[in-house]
Amino acid sequence: GAVVSQHPSWVICKSGTSVKIECRSLDFQATTMFWYRQFPKQSLMLMATSNEGSKATYEQGVEKDKFLINHASLTLSTLTVTSAHPEDSSFYICSASLDRVKWNEQFFGPGTRLTVL
Amino acid sequence: AQSVSQHNHHVILSEAASLELGCNYSYGGTVNLFWYVQYPGQHLQLLLKYFSGDPLVKGIKGFEAEFIKSKFSFNLRKPSVQWSDTAEYFCAVNVAGTYKYIFGTGTRLKVLA
Numbered sequence: 001g002a003v004v005s006q007h008p009s010w011v012i013c014k015s016g017t018s019v020k021i022e023c024r025s026l027d028f029q030a031t032t033m034f035w036y037r038q039f040p041k042q043s044l045m046l047m048a049t050s051n052e053g054s055k056a057t058y059e060q061g062v063e064k065d066k067f068l069i070n071h072a073s074l075t076l077s078t079l080t081v082t083s084a085h086p087e088d089s090s091f092y093i094c095s096a097s098l099d100r101v102k103w104n105e106q107f108f109g110p111g112t113r114l115t116v117l
Numbered sequence: 118a119q120s121v122s123q124h125n126h127h128v129i130l131s132e133a134a135s136l137e138l139g140c141n142y143s144y145g146g147t148v149n150l151f152w153y154v155q156y157p158g159q160h161l162q163l164l165l166k167y168f169s170g171d172p173l174v175k176g177i178k179g180f181e182a183e184f185i186k187s188k189f190s191f192n193l194r195k196p197s198v199q200w201s202d203t204a205e206y207f208c209a210v211n212v213a214g215t216y217k218y219i220f221g222t223g224t225r226l227k228v229l230a
Binding site for chain 1: 121126153159160161162163207211216217218219220221222223
């Protein structure tokens with residue numbers, strides 16, 4: 001159980017276009033979903049936290065107008081990279097959270113590799 | 118600000134060698150601690166976690182980690198590695214009571230058959 005999927009797994013787009021990435025929790029309803037960005041040989045950096053039906057909370061330095069997050073349901077969150085540029089090329093990973101008794105467990109998706117030409 | 122340091126970026130071992138990966142964090146309050154593994158081409162998977170109790174925690178696949186509060190450390194160990202342990206390992210800290218996870222930079226482990 002507790003499977004998180006992402007679609008697409010990889011995408012190549014032209015500079016200036018927008019790209020949408022989907023994150024789904026397949027067999028559970030997630031209280032909260034998270035979006036991370038991972039640069040080569042670097043750690044996962046939290047970009048934003050999203051709760052169903054409310055606005056996402058962005059980390060410092062993340063442009064909310066560039067990285068649009070929509071959390072339409074308890075099983076789906078989307079990240080749209082607007083007007084993408086080559087520097088947005090990265091590996092984007094989502095996670096979905098499940099509240100346990102003592103802690104909050106996050107389940108990670110397989111990631112989406114974005115390449116902007 | 119909270120941070121997590123993993124000192125070893127690349128580790129190469131022969132099969133049956135012992136493994137210890139370092140993880141230190143900076144935060145003075147209560148934390149939950151995790152080790153995740155990412156096998157080539159796969160998503161992050163939880164290896165083990167600590168949130169209270171016995172500071173020596175055992176995880177899947179023979180891994181264990183020890184929380185030393187005085188040293189702000191949570192080192193990962195395995196007595197005898199296998200070729201199939203080749204992967205990237207991430208230490209993560211969750212500030213208790215929050216959803217936020219902070220990840221270390223990861224350690225790439227290569228085990229030679």
